[in-house]
Amino acid sequence: MKKVLDYLLSCLYLLYFGLVLCIFHVLQVIAFNVFGKEAHKKVVDWMNAAIAYGWYLTGSRIHYQGQPNLPTDRPIIFVANHQSMFDISPIIWFLRRHTPIFVSKIELAKGTPGVSYNLRKSGAALIDRKDAKQALSEIARLGKLIQQTNRSAVIFPEGTRSRSAIGEMKPFMPGGVITLLKRAPNALVVPIAIRGTGRFNPKGLFPLTSFTQMSWTVLPGIEPAGKAPDEVVRLSQEAIGKELGLAVAS
Template identity: 25%
Template structure:
């Protein structure tokens, strides 16, 4: 059975490579042709959403179940907060079809095609070892929200080591508090089991559950530590509920 999973994983990664190759060409064309009238890069975001939807649909070992889609308000900006279980989470957040800018590690900017795409789409790079880079990233995050765009963040800062939700970094919530932008909590369960932190082989069939919770209203100037703790508690409780429900 393990040999079968290896074979299917190879097929899936080849599918991803083919899809991404076609996608990056389309993204480059969209970047050139839509820059004059789509400053928020929404068209490029939806193209990414389509890619992620197709990739997940083509994966025979993963099925995704969503609850709470009605809590997504695409008419106004929000800070989408997700727990980070796996690299699969990047695909999952785009299948919400809510245009938003992502905070990415600066090292990704050096990866051919991936870095170019992140740059063209207006996502933010951050060097965690540089205080200057962190300050600049926060400034850009503030500007994005003020300009009417949304943000997507993984406040744990890295993928989970054990499937549980680690402590949230309060700095991730600073822009929400600075601007009074609501937070949209999105809880993922099952991605860690499907593809753990250091794994590349999908080890069996997995159902991934995504719960989109009601938005958390944020008062402008409210303390970041309090919001981070509140969001962590709500999402941890929801993760526990999701596991008990299935």
């Protein structure tokens, strides 16, 4: 019975999800070209709120726990574990005052209404994982951008979705965070522990697992000053692993 319910509620949500992407794609284009970047950002914020709160259609629930007094007068590098494509929307919505800009694989910049347009217009670091030089150049550009604007970057240092749904995280690769810190030396590094999204869509978009509990926990910031960049990455992963009770895969 539960499996049948998963299929039925997945169909309902995916219809809703497709409509949200298409409608907000049009709104983004209008906002960006007529009203400018700030209007475009507000449309993107609400698109991601609609995506995330739409999960209630599957009986699932989301919980966000933030950190009080995160600075807005300096850049932030948010470092998170990575379970699913659905990790992203609550970060954009709940941390919207920090204007999170993502490190993303370049393939996502085309083909997905709403999402691809935002990646191209937001300043995201669109990296080719087969071209290390290009990837580091893009991440460096993003680091420079957040240093100049006091915005935030979001990076998933596992590099790809992990097996965290079954109790493991991939080791964090330090290169991206190190590059961001070189270009944004004033940045605060803030870990985010994401729980449950891997269970929500373990096999892709269909079927989703109904009645899943998902959470995003923003952990205390790590001051990079006086620490080696590798140590900052290690401390970030340790903080996330401790919060989630996860081991690091060898």
